[in-house]
Every structure is written in C-alpha cells, then in structure tokens.
Amino acid sequence: MNYQVAVRALCEFTAKVGDLDLRFTPSPTAQEGMAGHATVVGRRGPGYLAELPLAGAYRNLLVRGRADGYDPARNCLEEIKTHRGDVSRIPDNHRQLHWAQVKVYGWLLCALQDLEEIDLAVVYFNVMTQKESVFQERFSADQLHHFFELQCQRFIVWAERELAHREARDRALENLSFPWPQFRHGQRQLAESVYRAARDGRHLMAQATTGIGKTLGTLFPQLKAMPGQGLDRLFFLSAKTPGRRLALEALASLRQDDPALPLRVLEHVARDKACEHPDKACHGDSCPLAKGFYDRLPAARQAALDGCWLDQARVRQVAREHAICPYYLSQELSRWADLVVCDYNYYFDMSALLYALTVLNEWKVALLVDEAHNLVERGRKMYTAELDQGEFQALRKIAPRTLKGALERVGRHWNQLHKDQQLDYQVYPLAPELFILALQKAVTAITDHLSEQPDGNSLELLSFYLDAMAFCRLAEAFGEHSLFDITRHGDGRARSLSTLCLRNVIPAPFLAPRFEEAHSCTLFSATLTPAHYYRDLLGLPADTAWLDVESPFRAEQLSVQAVRNLSTRYQHRAQSVQPICELMARQYREQPGNYLAFFSSYAYLEQVRERFVRDEPDVPVWVQARNMDESAREGFLERFRNGGRGIGFAVLGGAFGEGIDLPGDRLIGAFVATLGLPQVNPVNEEIRQRMHAQFGDGYDYTYLYPGLQKVVQAAGRVIRTQQDQGVVWLMDDRFGQAAIRQLLPRWWKVDSCRLALSPATPPASAPVRPASPRPAAPWEPLAQGQLGLDDL
Numbered sequence: 001m002n003y004q005v006a007v008r009a010l011c012e013f014t015a016k017v018g019d020l021d022l023r024f025t026p027s028p029t030a031q032e033g034m035a036g037h038a039t040v041v042g043r044r045g046p047g048y049l050a051e052l053p054l055a056g057a058y059r060n061l062l063v064r065g066r067a068d069g070y071d072p073a074r075n076c077l078e079e080i081k082t083h084r085g086d087v088s089r090i091p092d093n094h095r096q097l098h099w100a101q102v103k104v105y106g107w108l109l110c111a112l113q114d115l116e117e118i119d120l121a122v123v124y125f126n127v128m129t130q131k132e133s134v135f136q137e138r139f140s141a142d143q144l145h146h147f148f149e150l151q152c153q154r155f156i157v158w159a160e161r162e163l164a165h166r167e168a169r170d171r172a173l174e175n176l177s178f179p180w181p182q183f184r185h186g187q188r189q190l191a192e193s194v195y196r197a198a199r200d201g202r203h204l205m206a207q208a209t210t211g212i213g214k215t216l217g218t219l220f221p222q223l224k225a226m227p228g229q230g231l232d233r234l235f236f237l238s239a240k241t242p243g244r245r246l247a248l249e250a251l252a253s254l255r256q257d258d259p260a261l262p263l264r265v266l267e268h269v270a271r272d273k274a275c276e277h278p279d280k281a282c283h284g285d286s287c288p289l290a291k292g293f294y295d296r297l298p299a300a301r302q303a304a305l306d307g308c309w310l311d312q313a314r315v316r317q318v319a320r321e322h323a324i325c326p327y328y329l330s331q332e333l334s335r336w337a338d339l340v341v342c343d344y345n346y347y348f349d350m351s352a353l354l355y356a357l358t359v360l361n362e363w364k365v366a367l368l369v370d371e372a373h374n375l376v377e378r379g380r381k382m383y384t385a386e387l388d389q390g391e392f393q394a395l396r397k398i399a400p401r402t403l404k405g406a407l408e409r410v411g412r413h414w415n416q417l418h419k420d421q422q423l424d425y426q427v428y429p430l431a432p433e434l435f436i437l438a439l440q441k442a443v444t445a446i447t448d449h450l451s452e453q454p455d456g457n458s459l460e461l462l463s464f465y466l467d468a469m470a471f472c473r474l475a476e477a478f479g480e481h482s483l484f485d486i487t488r489h490g491d492g493r494a495r496s497l498s499t500l501c502l503r504n505v506i507p508a509p510f511l512a513p514r515f516e517e518a519h520s521c522t523l524f525s526a527t528l529t530p531a532h533y534y535r536d537l538l539g540l541p542a543d544t545a546w547l548d549v550e551s552p553f554r555a556e557q558l559s560v561q562a563v564r565n566l567s568t569r570y571q572h573r574a575q576s577v578q579p580i581c582e583l584m585a586r587q588y589r590e591q592p593g594n595y596l597a598f599f600s601s602y603a604y605l606e607q608v609r610e611r612f613v614r615d616e617p618d619v620p621v622w623v624q625a626r627n628m629d630e631s632a633r634e635g636f637l638e639r640f641r642n643g644g645r646g647i648g649f650a651v652l653g654g655a656f657g658e659g660i661d662l663p664g665d666r667l668i669g670a671f672v673a674t675l676g677l678p679q680v681n682p683v684n685e686e687i688r689q690r691m692h693a694q695f696g697d698g699y700d701y702t703y704l705y706p707g708l709q710k711v712v713q714a715a716g717r718v719i720r721t722q723q724d725q726g727v728v729w730l731m732d733d734r735f736g737q738a739a740i741r742q743l744l745p746r747w748w749k750v751d752s753c754r755l756a757l758s759p760a761t762p763p764a765s766a767p768v769r770p771a772s773p774r775p776a777a778p779w780e781p782l783a784q785g786q787l788g789l790d791d792l
Contacts, residue, residue, distance in 0.1 A: 002057075003159040007065030007104050009361065014154040015100035018093035019284030020293035020328055028082040028127045036082035036125045037068065040132065047072055054108035058152035061159050067105040068123075076119040076136070077106050085451030087124050087133045093294070098122045104151060107144035116141050128448055162336070168262040169338060170227035176261075178220055179253040185552035185722070186212040191221040193547045194522050198225030198366055203521045203541055205372070207528040208549035209745065210716050214524050215243075216250040218368050222522065223254070223263070223339075225366075231519060232363040235354055236341045239374035242659045244269075247341045247370065248311060255309070266330065266337035267311040268346060268353075274312070274327035282325070289325040296322050300329055305336055335361075344375060348514055349382045350473070355514055364519050371659065372523035373709055376537050379507030383482070385471040389414060389497040395460045400453075403461075406445035409438045418486050418498045425682040427485045431478045431502065443468050474502045480694065481506040483686055505687045506694065508539030515540055526716050527709045529743055536695055548746070555749035558719050559727040562735035564752045568674050569732075573604055579755050580673050580731055581612045584647065587729065588619055593668040594640045598652040598714045600674035602626060608673065609649050620646030624656060640666045652676050658713040663720040669727040670718050675734050676707030708743045 005013075028036060041050045048071050055064040068080040079102035083090060099122060106120045121136040183191065190208055197204035198221065208214045222234060238244045248267060255261045272278070277287050284291035300322035304310060310333060319326035334340055334353060347354045347367065358365050369375060392414070396407050413435040446465045450457060478484070483503045504510070515521055515538075528534055531546045563583070568576050584597060599605040605623070613621055622639050625632065633655055639648060640662045650656040652674055678684050684702055692698025711730070718726035734740055736752050744750065 002060050002062045003156075003163050004062045004064065005155065005159065006361065007054075007063060007101055007108075010063055010151055010155055011097055011100040011104060013158070014151045015097050016093065016294045016297075017096065018091070018292070018294055020282060020290040020325060021091060021284060022282035022290075028084060032127045033082045036127050037080050039130065040078075040080050040123060040125050041069055043132075044069065044071055045073060052109070054105055054112065056108045056111055056148070058149060059156060060163075061152055061156050063104065063108070063148075063152070065105065065108075067102075067109065070109065074119065075115070075117075076121055077102065077109055078121045078123050079105070080123045080125060082125050082127050084126065084128055084447060085454075087126065089454070090124065095122070100147075100151065103139070103144055103147045106139060107141070107148040110141040110144055118144070128451065165262060165264075169264075172258070172262050173223050174227050176220070176224060176254065177257065179216075179256055183217070184212050186549045187217040187552075190214065190217040190524075190547070190549045193545070194218050195221035195225055197522060197545060198222055198229060198231075198520045201229070201519050203515060203518075203544040204523070204547060205528050205531055205534060205540070205544060206522060206524040206547045206549060207531075208524060208526065208547075209551040209553060209747070210526045211720050211722070212549065212552050213250075214526075215246045215370065216253065218522050218524055219247065219250050220254065222366055222368060225520075226338075229366075229519060230364060231366055232361075233337070233354075233358070233365045234339045234368070235347055235365060236339065236368045236370065237344050237347055238341065238370045239344055239378060240371070240659050242661075243370040244341050244343075251339070251341075260308075262308060263339060264305065264308045264337045265310060265339045265341065266333050267315070268330050268334060268340055268342040269312050269327075270343065271327045274316070274330060276316075276319075276326060287325070289319070289323060293324050293328065296324050297329070297332060300324050301332060301336070304329065304333055310337065344369070344378050345382060348375070348379060348511055350470075350510075352514075355517065358517055365517070367515075367518045367521040369521065369523040371525050372534070373525045373527045373713075375511075375523070376507065376534065376706075379511050379538065380504045383474060383504040383507055383510045385467065385474045385502045387467055387471055387500045389499065391460070392464060393497070395458075395464050398458060399461060400449060402449055403442070403445055406438075406442040410435070410442050413438045414498070414500070417500070418488055421486060421488060421498075423682075424488045425485065427483050427682075427686045431475045431484045435500075436472065436475045439468055440472050443472055471500075471502060474504075477509075478502065479509065480690070481509050483690065485683070485686070503683070505690055506537055508537055510539075512539030527712045529709075530705065533701060533705045537701075551745065551747035552722055553719050553747055555747060557722075557725055558748065560715075560730065560748045560750045561727065562730040562750050562752050563755055564733055564736045565754045566731055567733055568600070568604075573607065576673070576731075577607050577611050580608055580671070581615055583729065583731065583755060584612065584671055585616045585619070587669065587671075587727065588616075588647065591668065591727070592645050593665055594644050594662070595647045595669045595671065596656065596667060596714070596717060597647055597649050597671040598657060598673065599649070600652055600676065602651060604673070605649050605651060612647075622646065622648050624648070624650040624654060628655065637662070642666055647671075652714055653710040656717075657710060658716070660717060661720055662717060663724060667718055668725070669729070670715055671729045671731060672711055672714055673731045674711075675732050675740070676710040676714075677703045678706055704739075705743070708740065712743075712745060 041048060048069055050069045052067040052070050054067055055062065057063070067077055069078045070076070079098055081098055102120045102122055106118050109115065110118055117138060117140045119136055119138050121134055124133040126133070186208060190206055190212065193204060193206060194217070219236065225231070226234065236247045238247065244267065251265050276289060280287040282290055300318055303322065304315065304318045307314070315330050315333065316326045319329045331353060335357060340354060342354070346352055357363065392411070396411065399407055413432070417432055417435060443465065446461065450465070474482070481504060483505060485501050485503060487499045487501070489497055489499065534540070535544055566576060566579055588595065597608070599608060609621065609623060622636060624636060628636070636648060636656065637660060639646060642665055644666070648656070652672065653676065688698040688702040691701035695701055715728045718724070718728055735750070741750060
C-alpha cells in the first residue's frame with residue numbers, strides 16, 4: 001500500500017521552521033494570486049509549460065503535484081509566489097519553504113526527462129507594482145535527488161506510521177461493538193439508516209426525538225462504515241458546546257471496552273478558548289509560545305498522536321509540555337486526526353479550516369451535523385456582512401494621511417446611498433456598484449499601506465479592513481440568495497448615519513459545494529420538519545434521504561394541553577398576562593415542582609413575571625437575563641434540582657430553549673406562551689417576499705416553520721427519558737388549528753381546553769393560513785439492500 005502526499009504538504013512537514021508569525025501583513029487574494037500567476041506565465045515564451053504535473057516515488061511514498069512553470073528552452077523550472085510590498089519582508093522561513101518546493105519539483109522533472117542539471121527559480125511577483133523578483137540557481141540532478149530523498153526520509157517514517165495507524169484503525173472499526181447491551185427504542189432504526197447512507201454515499205436528514213441517543217446512534221454506524229468506504233476523515237459538527245460534549249461522551253463510551261482504540265479523536269475549539277496569552281500577539285517577538293513554534297512542533301505532534309484521545313485538556317497539556325501554542329497545535333493535529341469534533345464554522349464558513357484541508361488533500365470525508373436545524377440561521381450569519389457608518393466615521397478621523405482620499409470617496413458614496421431614503425429601513429434590488437467600487441479601491445489602498453507599514457496600525461483600521469474585504473467578497477457573489485439593505489440611525493431627527501448590510505437569507509448556494517465535497521452527510525435533530533424547508537435553504541442534494549425516527553416515548557408520558565381561547569398575539573399581550581399567570585399558578589398548585597415558562601420576548605416575559613410575582617409571592621421564580629455569561633447560565637440551570645420547586649422564566653429560542661438536559665423531576669413541565677413566530681418587521685417581510693419568489697411559501701418559510709421549530713425544541717426539554725412524566729401547556733388559540741398540529745411531533749396527543757377568562761381577554765381570532773400541502777418526505781428512501789447493522 002502506497003502513501004500519497006502532495007509536494008506542498010511534504011515540504012510543509014519537513015521544511016517549515018522558525019516562529020509562528022501571524023502579524024497581519026496583507027497577502028494577495030486568491031483572484032490576485034491567479035492573476036499574478038497568469039501574468040508571469042504570459043511573459044514567458046510560447047513553449048513555456050504551466051501547471052506541469054509531476055510525480056515520483058521513494059519506497060512506498062508517492063509524491064505528486066503541479067509545478068508552476070517550466071521553460072524547456074532555458075531548462076528552467078519556476079516556483080511563482082505572489083506578494084505585496086517589499087520583497088525583503090518575506091520571512092526567511094517562508095523562503096526556505098519555497099526553495100524546498102521548487103527543489104522537489106526539480107528532481108521530479110530531472111527524473112522524468114533524464115536531465116543531468118536544471119536551473120531552478122523562485123519568482124516573487126508583486127501584485128502592486130507588477131514587478132518580478134527572480135532568485136535563480138543551477139542544481140545538478142544528483143544534488144536534487146539527494147535533497148528529495150532527504151525530505152522523503154524525514155517524512156517516510158511518519159508516512160509508514162500513518163499507514164500502520166490507518167490499517168489498525170480500520171481493523172478496530174470493523175470489530176467495533178455497540179457499547180450497551182441493546183439499542184434504545186428508535187436508536188437502531190436511526191443507526192441502520194445512517195450506516196446505509198454512508199455505505200451508499202448518500203446524504204440523510206434524520207429527525208429523532210431527544211432521548212433516543214442520537215449522538216451515539218449516528219457516530220457508531222458512521223464509524224463502522226469508514227473502513228468499507230475508504231473514508232479518510234469524519235467530522236462531527238456541532239452548533240454549541242453541549243453538542244460537542246455529548247459527542248465526546250458518546251465516543252468515550254465506545255472506548256470503554258478498549259481504551260487503546262486506535263481512533264484519533266480531536267476536539268478542536270475556538271482560538272479565544274484555547275489561547276494561553278490573550279494579551280499577546282501571535283508572533284515570536286510577543287508570545288513565547290509562538291517563538292520557535294515550528295522547531296518544537298514535530299516533537300509535540302508526535303507526543304500528541306502517541307495517544308488517540310485529544311480533547312481540549314489533552315491538547316493543552318501537550319502544548320504546555322512543549323511550550324507551543326495549543327490552538328495552532330490543534331490546527332496541525334486536524335491534519336492527522338481521524339475524527340474531529342468542532343463547531344459548524346470549521347467546515348461551512350468562508351475560510352473553513354477543515355473544508356480547505358479536505359480540498360487540498362483530496363480527502364474522502366463524512367459529516368455528522370448535530371442539531372442541524374441551527375444550520376439555517378448559522379449559515380446565514382456566515383455569509384452576511386455589515387458596515388457601520390459610525391465606526392467608519394471614527395476611523396476617518398484617525399486614518400493615516402495616505403488613506404484619506406480613498407476613505408473620503410467611500411464616505412461620499414455612502415452618504416449618497418441613504419440621503420434620499422425616506423424610511424429608516426429599506427431594501428434595494430442590487431448591491432450599489434459605485435459604492436462597491438469605491439470600497440474595493442479603499443481596500444486596495446489599505447492593503448498597500450499595510451504592506452508598506454505592517455506595524456503600528458490601529459485596531460479600528462484593521463477591523464474596518466477585514467469587514468470591508470468580507471463585504472466586497474460577498475458583493476461579488478450577490479444574487480437572489482441575499483438582500484442589500486440600509487438601516488438609517490443616529491441622534492435626533494437627522495438620521496445621518498446608516499448601517500449597510502449584505503444579508504444572506506438563503507445559504508444554499510454557499511453551503512451546497514460543502515455538502516457535495518463530502519462522501520456522505522447525516523444531519524440530525526429533533527426538529528427537521530418540514531424536510532423540504534431545510535433541504536431548500538441548506539442546498540442539500542436532490543436525492544437526500546429523509547427519516548422520521550419512531551419516538552421511544554408514549555403519549556401517556558406527556559400531557560400536552562392547547563388553550564383554545566387565548567391569544568398571545570402582540571396586540572393582545574396585555575390582556576393575556578392575567579390568564580397566563582392564573583393558569584401557571586393553578587398548574588403549580590396542583591403539581592408542585594420545577595417548570596420552565598417560555599415567552600416570545602424579554603418585554604413579554606417581564607410583563608408576566610411582574611404580575612406573577614405580585615399575585616403568587618410564595619412561588620420561587622428565577623429569570624433569564626439578557627446577555628448571560630456561561631456562569632450565569634449555569635446558575636440558572638442549577639436551580640432545577642431534583643425535588644426542587646419553582647418556575648424559570650426564559651425566552652423562546654434562547655439559551656434554555658434547546659440543548660439543555662433536565663431529566664426526571666429536575667423539570668416536570670413547560671409553559672409556552674407564544675407560537676414562536678419571528679417578529680413582523682421590515683427585514684422579515686423582505687425575507688418573506690424573497691422566500692415566496694424562490695419557493696412559493698413565503699409566510700411558512702419566514703414565520704411558521706422557524707416559529708414551530710422553537711416551540712417543539714422548548715417543549716422537548718420536559719421528557720428526556722422513558723421514565724419521565726410531564727406536562728406542556730401551549731398557550732395560544734392557534735395551537736388548536738390543523739395547520740399547526742401537523743407540524744408538531746407525531747407522538748404527542750394534544751388535548752384542547754378552554755380557560756375561564758375575564759371579559760377583557762380577547763377571543764380567539766382568525767386561523768393561521770394552512771401550511772403548504774407539500775409532502776414531508778419528498779425524496780426517495782434509502783436503498784434497503786441486504787446490509788444493516790445486524791451484518792456488521
């Protein structure tokens with residue numbers, strides 16, 4: 001069995017030395033880099049060979065890649081690197097890496113064409129001045145052969161270890177056993193479907209009630225499928241920290257019978273959570289963990305991978321032992337881990353690490369997307385960009401003199417955009433070309449400035465620069481999937497300032513290539529209804545399979561009561577406060593215990609809380625506050641003790657509406673005083689129109705489906721195990737309508753009831769428009785075949 005490695009990856013492994021240096025120095029964009037390569041190639045003669053594929057072997061190591069260019073007439077092989085600013089600022093360790101690459105290519109070409117010697121050149125092309133700086137040297141084939149073998153010898157021990165690890169990993173996964181005597185109800189159905197999706201190279205959406213063990217029920221079959229499908233990597237992608245913890249707990253259970261299981265599991269966390277010196281910059285002159293980072297990396301990498309369990313604590317321990325940065329050690333380990341547990345953005349964001357590694361190394365990967373209903377909103381945020389004029393004006397006052405002209409042009413176009421705008425919020429059909437052009441020129445000017453003066457620049461300048469680059473990049477991709485809007489604000493009546501937003505509303509065009517790159521993907525959640533809503537917005541393939549897992553819970557476990565004669569619509573909220581308080585008090589008196597009460601906003605929550613505390617002073621109450629930090633959230637949850645009593649007030653869709661686990665009598669009931677519909681405001685109304693134009697279901701896609709998803713998630717906090725008992729009160733007349741009932745979990749038995757209301761309470765009003773009659777499972781099912789988990 002051969003081990004394949006790209007020339008770039010080989011040299012980065014063997015020839016990267018010196019400091020970790022992340023001081024911000026602008027580099028050419030991908031487009032500028034391609035244009036620069038094309039310019040250099042265009043200046044060469046007609047016989048010049050660009051993008052020359054080369055490959056060679058050393059023992060069982062296959063090295064391959066594409067050399068930038070070769071001129072047969074001059075017998076000169078070139079490595080072309082684009083840059084900005086003074087060429088002398090290119091660090092020496094970068095230059096060593098560039099020469100290592102061209103030397104490896106030089107030997108591969110000498111071997112291919114039986115050359116005795118060759119000229120090698122590293123060509124630095126300045127995208128600002130269009131000037132080439134050429135560093136050229138002649139080498140004999142013997143010299144290059146010796147260099148090539150030296151790099152391969154440095155790498156081949158590692159490559160052989162990797163091959164041995166892969167073989168041991170695959171054998172272990174083939175023999176992997178489920179860690180419990182039997183599957184939970186519904187868990188086997190989920191596991192078999194995940195296995196078949198992985199086997200067939202299909203994508204799967206799986207809706208499964210909380211409590212069946214979705215995390216283990218997806219990880220186990222996906223791992224079992226890895227050897228047969230020749231998968232290189234598995235990425236478990238989570239929306240929040242609790243999902244990451246559940247994944248690690250599930251993986252730990254798989255290791256309980258074999259602690260030495262040869263499966264490298266890496267927990268990759270955000271930089272701000274891993275950084276040991278947040279007060280220092282990421283370079284050797286500031287941070288001691290960046291000094292000599294690449295010199296100490298090999299030993300740290302080896303020590304980390306001698307063990308296979310690489311959670312945050314273990315990575316930090318290894319990094320401390322070798323005095324290097326734990327975050328960038330974790331980034332390096334991402335190249336070698338079999339399974340990476342991390343946030344969505346490391347695969348789906350514009351600059352996603354794992355997606356880039358997948359493409360660069362041509363990995364065959366599988367994805368498990370936890371709590372996948374969150375990916376719609378997270379995807380939108382990843383591909384949305386904003387510019388705030390107040391921050392821009394502050395920057396103009398302190399900007400270097402050389403940038404004044406470029407920034408003033410941006411300011412003039414910005415003012416022109418909104419000076420005639422009559423409304424505080426307005427959507428425009430196109431991104432403004434003249435403004436974008438001025439912004440692009442400003443980005444170029446700032447880039448040139450930072451290239452010439454990389455030190456001593458203000459945080460305001462760097463922040464605007466990054467925001468402006470993102471804005472320009474998304475403007476280039478602007479289409480029906482996004483909106484351009486202007487929000488005017490400011491002091492007094494002038495409304496003289498504004499915020500410009502390229503607002504993504506349909507992330508599908510950006511996420512679809514990420515899904516296509518994966519061999520298979522399972523998206524799972526307790527709320528993925530209706531399926532077409534998520535498929536359309538996420539850009540999943542047309543043949544994505546759908547599974548609604550049979551619930552392990554019985555209707556008798558959960559009393560679901562829908563109040564038929566109470567409206568919580570905005571115009572009725574003041575009148576709804578008293579009957580809601582009376583209902584909550586009655587339920588609490590009849591069955592004392594711990595409850596959660598969910599409201600559509602902090603304002604509504606506070607209205608009800610004030611009345612409830614006044615009327616029921618003996619009932620313990622605790623409240624979700626705005627912007628709670630992690631310790632405050634933990635304190636809120638600690639109030640839900642076994643045998644405890646009281647009511648926690650929370651906002652629907654917030655931190656306590658999903659992802660928390662309060663089994664047994666830690667939580668025995670929930671009150672949901674809202675349908676969960678997003679606010680009707682100018683932004684959502686524009687989204688509704690765009691959704692209607694794209695899918696024909698504008699109201700459902702913008703309001704109904706997102707609202708009901710929050711309701712079901714919140715109610716799902718009550719029943720967590722097959723022994724739990726509880727009650728959910730759905731406090732709005734619309735919960736009694738057929739259009740709403742069909743979007744609630746199938747295992748619920750919803751009973752309608754009427755409250756004794758005061759004369760001031762408004763009657764139930766017109767029904768919600770029925771949801772569009774589209775099938776919940778519009779795609780072909782997974783091919784059943786003859787192979788399920790029984791055959792594993």
